[in-house]
Amino acid sequence: MCAVLREKTAPAPAANLRDALLETATGLFRQQGFIATTVDEICAQAGATKGAFFHHFKSKEALAEECLARWKQSFGSMIAGSPGVAAADPVDRVLAFFDFFIHVFSDPKQLKSCLAGTTVQEVSETHPRLREAANDCFVALKGHLQSLLDEACRSRRLKRDTDSLASLWIATMQGALVLCKASRDDSVVPASLRHVRAYIASQLEVKPPAPRRAAKR
Amino acid sequence: MCAVLREKTAPAPAANLRDALLETATGLFRQQGFIATTVDEICAQAGATKGAFFHHFKSKEALAEECLARWKQSFGSMIAGSPGVAAADPVDRVLAFFDFFIHVFSDPKQLKSCLAGTTVQEVSETHPRLREAANDCFVALKGHLQSLLDEACRSRRLKRDTDSLASLWIATMQGALVLCKASRDDSVVPASLRHVRAYIASQLEVKPPAPRRAAKR
DNA sequence: GACGCCATACCAACCAGTCGGTATGCTCGC
DNA sequence: GCGAGCATACCGACTGGTTGGTATGGCGTC
Numbered sequence: 430m431c432a433v434l435r436e437k438t439a440p441a442p443a444a445n446l447r448d449a450l451l452e453t454a455t456g457l458f459r460q461q462g463f464i465a466t467t468v469d470e471i472c473a474q475a476g477a478t479k480g481a482f483f484h485h486f487k488s489k490e491a492l493a494e495e496c497l498a499r500w501k502q503s504f505g506s507m508i509a510g511s512p513g514v515a516a517a518d519p520v521d522r523v524l525a526f527f528d529f530f531i532h533v534f535s536d537p538k539q540l541k542s543c544l545a546g547t548t549v550q551e552v553s554e555t556h557p558r559l560r561e562a563a564n565d566c567f568v569a570l571k572g573h574l575q576s577l578l579d580e581a582c583r584s585r586r587l588k589r590d591t592d593s594l595a596s597l598w599i600a601t602m603q604g605a606l607v608l609c610k611a612s613r614d615d616s617v618v619p620a621s622l623r624h625v626r627a628y629i630a631s632q633l634e635v636k637p638p639a640p641r642r643a644a645k646r
Numbered sequence: 647m648c649a650v651l652r653e654k655t656a657p658a659p660a661a662n663l664r665d666a667l668l669e670t671a672t673g674l675f676r677q678q679g680f681i682a683t684t685v686d687e688i689c690a691q692a693g694a695t696k697g698a699f700f701h702h703f704k705s706k707e708a709l710a711e712e713c714l715a716r717w718k719q720s721f722g723s724m725i726a727g728s729p730g731v732a733a734a735d736p737v738d739r740v741l742a743f744f745d746f747f748i749h750v751f752s753d754p755k756q757l758k759s760c761l762a763g764t765t766v767q768e769v770s771e772t773h774p775r776l777r778e779a780a781n782d783c784f785v786a787l788k789g790h791l792q793s794l795l796d797e798a799c800r801s802r803r804l805k806r807d808t809d810s811l812a813s814l815w816i817a818t819m820q821g822a823l824v825l826c827k828a829s830r831d832d833s834v835v836p837a838s839l840r841h842v843r844a845y846i847a848s849q850l851e852v853k854p855p856a857p858r859r860a861a862k863r
Numbered sequence: 864g865a866c867g868c869c870a871t872a873c874c875a876a877c878c879a880g881t882c883g884g885t886a887t888g889c890t891c892g893c
Numbered sequence: 894g895c896g897a898g899c900a901t902a903c904c905g906a907c908t909g910g911t912t913g914g915t916a917t918g919g920c921g922t923c
């Protein structure tokens with residue numbers, strides 16, 4: 430489905446060296462952050478030399494910028510390929526969107542980390558371009574969710590602040606990843622997301638199912 | 647109230663050099679992160695020399711560890727001194743707790759950053775002691791909120807997963823701070839927190855006020 | 864033979880931490 | 894009261910290792 434998101438098992442099945450550098454860098458950045466990851470480390474893990482690295486990327490920052498651009502794009506294809514994306518009812522599409530993320534983060538093999546979130550924390554003051562690139566990821570994701578919410582509201586003739594609701598989802602997801610890194614407890618992410626799902630479902634006036642079951646499927 | 651939380655205006659009214667180092671380091675770590683902040687930078691801003699620094703702290707990591715310990719402690723006194731902490735109704739105490747944080751993060755002068763959150767992202771893999779110290783902050787805060795929620799549930803004879811609800815609050819707060827750093831839009835934090843407040847209020851079966859809609863701005 | 868692709872050797876800047884040394888003040892025996 | 898002895902606080906030049914980035918040269922291919 431989405432190659433970028435599962436790094437734990439996949440080593441580097443990249444066609445060319447350039448892609449290998451991008452993929453291993455993404456994985457390392459997600460685990461250790463941008464600053465703590467050295468160029469030498471990326472090269473070693475990708476099976477490249479420093480010469481090759483700086484042949485393909487003019488700087489470490491440029492590499493990270495491209496990683497973030499790919500990360501953002503991977504959302505699009507990931508969401509586009511997710512189940513329930515084409516459900517007839519707009520509200521179902523919203524819920525399917527949530528369920529998909531909850532499902533992804535319930536996978537123990539899934540690396541619990543977002544490239545944009547980890548990067549922006551450490552470079553927002555020092556690397557404006559990276560801050561911007563990370564923000565683009567959030568904006569894209571938020572835009573996607575917000576348009577889903579807008580359609581759902583329209584279909585139910587509801588007026589809701591879909592902007593802040595979309596932000597809420599992303600914020601909780603990012604924050605849960607932070608807590609997960611701190612506590613090493615993977616369950617925080619799906620548990621928090623399920624709450625937000627329930628909240629937004631109630632905002633869309635979805636009747637909660639009689640047997641107390643948060644996620645459907 | 648809490649000296650650590652308002653760094654934007656307060657320069658360094660520390661009595662001794664050691665405290666000055668701790669306070670300026672906390673501020674710099676919050677803005678730039680642990681790795682990006684150099685010892686020289688801390689010294690310069692605190693008006694100390696390198697010799698003084700390493701006289702008081704055996705390493706940069708040890709300094710950060712103490713910063714985090716103070717950060718955690720500052721929560722306790724901050725919450726203890728917050729309004730509504732002694733309300734008669736346990737549910738009111740929960741809501742006052744939320745309102746307090748929302749109020750703090752609505753202050754434009756407030757630095758929108760959590761030391762524990764920013765630190766843990768970049769050092770969780772490389773500095774186990776700092777990861778632990780940051781996690782302690784979260785555990786303490788979560789414990790505090792959870793006991794408030796437990797009391798509220800008991801008073802209303804409700805059974806709720808207060809553990810994950812407390813995590814939800816912290817996760818959303820942390821994530822909103824990340825989004826805030828990325829977008830430079832301060833309003834994300836209070837807006838997201840207001841949603842979580844509304845959700846938990848509904849979980850505690852608090853009747854939503856008639857004239858007011860969910861949350862705006 | 865020129866160009867894309869990559870390897871090796873190297874560099875300058877930076878940074879955490881060290882180390883020899885000074886200044887000040889406290890304590891205690893006399 | 895006074896000086897020896899010692900502890901604490903601090904100074905700042907220096908170092909050894911690291912890191913992002915460069916210079917140059919080899920090599921296969923069109």
